[in-house]
Amino acid sequence: MKMLHIPKIGMGTFGSDHISANVMASSVKEALAIGYRMIDCARVYDNEREIGEVLAASKIKRSDLWLTGKVWNDMHGKANVIRSAELSMKDLQTDYLDLFLVHWPFPNHHPPFAHVDERNPNAVPYIHKQFMDTWSGMEELQRKGMVRHIGVSNMTEAKLRLLLGDCSIRPFAAELELHPTFAQKELRAYMKAEGIIPIGYSPLGSPNRPERDRTDEDVVDMEHPIVVELARKHGVHPASICLKWASGNGIIPIPLSTKVKNLRSNFESVHSDPLTEEELTMLEAVDSNNRLIKGQVFLWEGATSWRDLWDEDGTITGGQS
Numbered sequence: 001m002k003m004l005h006i007p008k009i010g011m012g013t014f015g016s017d018h019i020s021a022n023v024m025a026s027s028v029k030e031a032l033a034i035g036y037r038m039i040d041c042a043r044v045y046d047n048e049r050e051i052g053e054v055l056a057a058s059k060i061k062r063s064d065l066w067l068t069g070k071v072w073n074d075m076h077g078k079a080n081v082i083r084s085a086e087l088s089m090k091d092l093q094t095d096y097l098d099l100f101l102v103h104w105p106f107p108n109h110h111p112p113f114a115h116v117d118e119r120n121p122n123a124v125p126y127i128h129k130q131f132m133d134t135w136s137g138m139e140e141l142q143r144k145g146m147v148r149h150i151g152v153s154n155m156t157e158a159k160l161r162l163l164l165g166d167c168s169i170r171p172f173a174a175e176l177e178l179h180p181t182f183a184q185k186e187l188r189a190y191m192k193a194e195g196i197i198p199i200g201y202s203p204l205g206s207p208n209r210p211e212r213d214r215t216d217e218d219v220v221d222m223e224h225p226i227v228v229e230l231a232r233k234h235g236v237h238p239a240s241i242c243l244k245w246a247s248g249n250g251i252i253p254i255p256l257s258t259k260v261k262n263l264r265s266n267f268e269s270v271h272s273d274p275l276t277e278e279e280l281t282m283l284e285a286v287d288s289n290n291r292l293i294k295g296q297v298f299l300w301e302g303a304t305s306w307r308d309l310w311d312e313d314g315t316i317t318g319g320q321s
């Protein structure tokens, strides 16, 4: 079995509640024509069927494509995870996924278009035993050859440590929010030491993210003076600097675009004119711990703030082993 190496860039397909499945699918078609070979899908994005039609109509060999899928929070637990992968594979018209991720480490979910203050009364903090049941489904998928690699998303170092201590198959990659103003340096260093590949979501600072993920304190990566200065120097859009920052730091970015011009320039950004070591060092000053996807809608009763989701003091808030 030929194993495809993970590409340097992927295309994001989360429409942030405002891009239709058909528009997303035609953007995937454009992206494939430009040269993208990695598509970041998820069950909850509700567009896998339309994307699957584009993939089926494409002349690209399946073995040259990297398809990532994710199990949503309402399908945790061993049997559900396997079912969820099967549904994604059916919709994407493929008999395997290259990478399958646990989208969030909580079984907490919310209806589409949820308001930031909405709470699911059944929401719970992280429960490691339950997560390991979900993970056993992921391992089963890899053992059966239905997925080639397994991984996680939205994890913290504290939760990864527990997982690495108890798993039979280690996570190959972890998807996490990463952009110059939110560099997550310590978590990335931990992942590097453990050999876990970082896939960076919202790599441009998610300028069109849903309202529920916006606060007055948020910083705009593409307007940061150092990012703008480097963009002028390289003769590119600030978006390119964000993506070159990712590549220069060993991160695989998965930007979303519905515009051919942006899709092309994003692709070129990671394949030409890399930033120098000096420029990467300059960009370290841009980091301001600017988390944009805070996850408020996943909070449980008794939680005090979105910070409880992210184990900032190194311990799992409200969690159980």
Ligand SMILES: NC(=O)c1ccc[n+]([C@@H]2O[C@H](COP(=O)([O-])OP(=O)(O)OC[C@H]3O[C@@H](n4cnc5c(N)ncnc54)[C@H](OP(=O)(O)O)[C@@H]3O)[C@@H](O)[C@H]2O)c1
Binding pocket: 011, 012, 013, 014, 015, 040, 041, 103, 153, 154, 175, 176, 200, 201, 202, 203, 204, 205, 206, 207, 208, 209, 237, 239, 240, 254, 255, 256, 257, 258, 259, 261, 262, 263, 265, 266, 293
């Ligand atoms: N695992 C998770 O929990 C998780 C969470 C969030 C996101 N993700 C994944 O990560 C992907 C990307 O994140 P994201 O969509 O939040 O944010 P993003 O990629 O940082 O930003 C996307 C936005 O930037 C604009 N854009 C793209 N290229 C541009 C360019 N060259 N110049 C100027 N603007 C540009 C796009 O608008 P146009 O369409 O107008 O170009 C789009 O609205 C998602 O689609 C999803 O696949 C995963």
